[in-house]
Amino acid sequence: KDQRPELKHVYSQVLQDVQNRVHLAFDAFFRRVKRGETPGYPRFKGRGWYDSFTFKQAGFGFRVDGQWLDVSKIGSVQMINHRPINGTIKTLTIRRTSTGKWFACFSVEAKPEPLPPTQRAVGVDVGLEKFATLSTGEQIAHPRCFRKDERALAKAQRRLSKVEKGTPECTKRRKVVAHIHERIANRRKDFAHKLSRRLVKEFGIIVLENLSIARMMKNHSLAKSIADAAWNQLGSYTRYKAASAGRTYLEVDPRGTSQRCSRCRGVVKKDLSVRVHQCPYCGLQMDRDLNAALNILAVGLHSIGSQSVEAACL
Structure with a gap:
């Protein structure tokens, strides 16, 4: 933090989790090498590639208060809960999708709810x-989620390939492609x-x-x-x-x-x-x-x- 003062604005557990992710990436890399596979070497993820951060311990760094999420170093953020949080909250991961949506993902310790037995x-x-x-x-x-949007995706990707990288138009067209990919993924998950x-x-x-x-x-x-x-x-x-x-x-x-x-x-x-x-x-x-x-x-x-x-x- 002395060399990178901006890191003082990030909660300590979030920074520790980044180190943990690096360890997991290298562990997975060497494990696949031992199996005789040819995995890609873990890549550095810069600003544009890092889309989530994690608070590893409930009560330290974040707090849930009804529809509000209090996050250390960030402040209070209003949430839209798609269902009640049942159980004891353990960790929180805040994730940004490729379409610019933000999600608060809680890992929860909950008791199993067995269904009535059947033979x-x-x-x-x-x-x-x-x-x-x-x-x-x-x-x-077969739902054929990709096939339904294949032509629309190909058209959007062609339009994206024709603009200069880094321009506002490129950002706009990239988001169109991302929306189609997200729609396909959501259909698969729903099915x-x-x-x-x-x-x-x-x-x-x-x-x-x-x-x-x-x-x-x-x-x-x-x-x-x-x-x-x-x-x-x-x-x-x-x-x-x-x-x-x-x-x-x-x-x-x-x-x-x-x-x-x-x-x-x-x-x-x-x-x-x-x-x-x-x-x-x-x-x-x-x-x-x-x-x-x-x-x-x-x-x-x-x-x-x-x-x-x-x-x-x-």
Whole structure:
């Protein structure tokens, strides 16, 4: 602070958290190097790249008073609460989005709220034709959040590329691009939250595939559709909701779930163009994604040795 007097205007815990972020970045870098990956070296984040700061301890540096947030070195800021804060506030992160919106994000220690117990179990197969197929036979349509705005985004990006960097017009057009990206991200989050909440509410055991998205993205003809699907988002949302609700969430190895017959367990080879599972051994014929969902459910139940559940299947 002697060399940088402006830092005296920043709360001490905020400065300490910046050091913690640097340590985390280098820890992640060296961890990936040890795994044989080729990660990018942690970059310096200047003024234009730093969009959040964190208060690590409630009661020190910030205080919540109804609709007002008192922040050390900043003052009182009025908030719009989208829901009540239930539990004990632990930390606060103030974040600025690329569109210029500001959010106060609280981490809270709260007691789990288990849902009424149910013996129902479901397997979920995700895909590109349909976003998900449940072992109940239900198919959930793909929201295609990126595809809906792809043309508008391309047009906005072309307009941005034609102006000089650093000019007011560049800032204006960059914000248009950011708004489209934000709209796409919000649609994905909304879809994943609603579907994960429904799965956790209806089923006691939820089984999904443990997909290697990075490996799948190497297929350049499908990479855009895979990125648009955001399957991992559904998994992460379902995982934490299930933990809070007292449900069982499982991820299983997807290998063989599309090729194996869900009735007789025989292996029936087929490529992605074949949309119907036809078993030459037992005569079973059904949609390939439904067959995969049934296999995913069976693998999940076998992994926990569960026999006293009501499997949600045909």
